[in-house]
Amino acid sequence: MTRWRSYHTPSTVEEALALLAQHPERARIVAGGTDLLLDLELGHESPVEMLVDITHIPQLTQIQEDDREPWIQIGAAVTHGRIERDPTLRRVATCLVEACSVVGGPQVRNVATLGGNVAHALPAADGTVGLLALDAQVQIATWREGQVDYTWHPLPAVFAGPGRNTLQPGQMLTAFRFRPPGPGEASAFDRIMRPQGVALPILGAAVRLGLDPERGTVAHATIALGPAGPVPFRATAAEQALRGADPTDLRAVEQVIQAAQAEARLRTSRHRASAAYRHEMVAVLLRRLLRRTVDRIRTAVPLGGPT
Numbered sequence: 001m002t003r004w005r006s007y008h009t010p011s012t013v014e015e016a017l018a019l020l021a022q023h024p025e026r027a028r029i030v031a032g033g034t035d036l037l038l039d040l041e042l043g044h045e046s047p048v049e050m051l052v053d054i055t056h057i058p059q060l061t062q063i064q065e066d067d068r069e070p071w072i073q074i075g076a077a078v079t080h081g082r083i084e085r086d087p088t089l090r091r092v093a094t095c096l097v098e099a100c101s102v103v104g105g106p107q108v109r110n111v112a113t114l115g116g117n118v119a120h121a122l123p124a125a126d127g128t129v130g131l132l133a134l135d136a137q138v139q140i141a142t143w144r145e146g147q148v149d150y151t152w153h154p155l156p157a158v159f160a161g162p163g164r165n166t167l168q169p170g171q172m173l174t175a176f177r178f179r180p181p182g183p184g185e186a187s188a189f190d191r192i193m194r195p196q197g198v199a200l201p202i203l204g205a206a207v208r209l210g211l212d213p214e215r216g217t218v219a220h221a222t223i224a225l226g227p228a229g230p231v232p233f234r235a236t237a238a239e240q241a242l243r244g245a246d247p248t249d250l251r252a253v254e255q256v257i258q259a260a261q262a263e264a265r266l267r268t269s270r271h272r273a274s275a276a277y278r279h280e281m282v283a284v285l286l287r288r289l290l291r292r293t294v295d296r297i298r299t300a301v302p303l304g305g306p307t
């Protein structure tokens with residue numbers, strides 16, 4: 001059975017959006033294809049008229065440090081493998097690097113992209129959980145009367161529900177950006193998998209902390225969990241509980257964990273874990289990640305050891 005009629009490899013965003021505009025309901029973007037081609041093959045997605053492969057667009061495959069603004073920018077078609085190996089990201093985006101490093105195996109990571117991970121909008125997607133903890137923004141390109149309009153949005157704005165994003169026909173994700181950590185800041189990601197698990201985790205979590213240099217208390221915190229609701233989840237009550245607290249104080253950490261457990265919407269899933277087990281894993285991951293993040297801040301050792 002034919003899954004698509006034509007396959008295109010545009011070299012600019014303009015070209016890609018113009019192609020997609022020819023069949024607003026029947027053309028699909030493909031990046032690494034590790035989600036989409038499988039879904040087409042298994043019949044979870046209806047056959048389409050056109051696939052538009054965005055991985056040959058140089059603008060979408062860049063990792064950039066902006067000289068004027070303190071932003072790090074990652075193109076939507078950058079693969080997990082490149083993120084895993086990139087020396088700048090290993091220094092400034094530890095939780096994202098750790099998250100992308102566990103996606104599938106090397107074959108998957110060498111083609112699967114961060115943009116595909118976000119656009120697929122699964123609440124447990126690892127790269128997405130890492131990006132969320134960096135408080136990242138997403139760039140959306142919109143095709144308007146033959147021109148491309150670029151806008152930046154907070155990352156959560158693209159999630160509509162499990163496996164559903166808010167993009168309209170004529171739109172695509174083009175990049176992500178986040179502020180690099182300053183002194184006294186670090187991040188970490190970890191996940192709990194079933195033995196021999198190859199795809200999504202039982203639970204993943206990422207934490208980014210900034211410590212007050214004099215008091216050692218938390219000046220700012222972001223905590224992302226997945227799956228912990230219909231969309232990738234920021235544990236804002238737990239973040240609030242951490243602010244001003246000593247992250248090495250065991251009682252304070254237990255309060256943060258209780259806040260996260262109370263706000264997370266944990267489900268029982270047939271193939272992965274019960275809600276009760278996930279509830280316990282919130283505690284395991286947060287204890288582990290808070291300790292690891294504080295150690296990173298105190299020792300200032302980048303991922304992979306001293307350089």
Ligand SMILES: Cc1cc2nc3c(=O)[nH]c(=O)nc-3n(C[C@H](O)[C@H](O)[C@H](O)COP(=O)(O)OP(=O)(O)OC[C@H]3O[C@@H](n4cnc5c(N)ncnc54)[C@H](O)[C@@H]3O)c2cc1C
Pocket residue numbers: 028029030031032033034035036037038054076077102103104105108111112113114115116117118119120124125126127167171172173174198199200201
């Ligand atoms: C064996 C295996 C193991 C896996 N393990 C993991 C894992 O451990 N953790 C995990 O999180 N995921 C895992 N995945 C899922 C998958 O690899 C990731 O979600 C991956 O990041 C998807 O990226 P892609 O480039 O392949 O997306 P594609 O399959 O090309 O696209 C996915 C969806 O996003 C849309 N899309 C892609 N790019 C854009 C864009 N720039 N703008 C708008 N829409 C876009 C497509 O139209 C499609 O709907 C696994 C998959 C396989 C096959």
